[in-house]
Amino acid sequence: MNIIQHITDKMPIIEQIVVEHSGNHYLISNNKSIAETLAFKCKPDGEVAGWSEVAGGYGRTIAEVMVDIEQGNVWEY
Numbered sequence: 001m002n003i004i005q006h007i008t009d010k011m012p013i014i015e016q017i018v019v020e021h022s023g024n025h026y027l028i029s030n031n032k033s034i035a036e037t038l039a040f041k042c043k044p045d046g047e048v049a050g051w052s053e054v055a056g057g058y059g060r061t062i063a064e065v066m067v068d069i070e071q072g073n074v075w076e077y
Helices: 062-070
Strands: 002-007 014-021 024-031 036-041 055-058
Touching: 014 062, 024 055, 024 062, 036 062, 055 062
Parallel strands: none
Antiparallel strands: 002 014, 014 024, 024 036, 036 055
């Protein structure tokens, strides 16, 4: 898994990264105010391709969601 970029121009409660794994790109977004981290398929520049989450949930960290993606635990829609 490669981290492509950290996105820092959002609100201070939001932490986002764009990662690439097996040719797919994901925006992983952590909302610190509600302790929820979700992953969405995206383009290499971080533009979300569809707002259906493909991994993550409440109480999850960015690192945990990255492991889910690496292990193939990605929901397909």
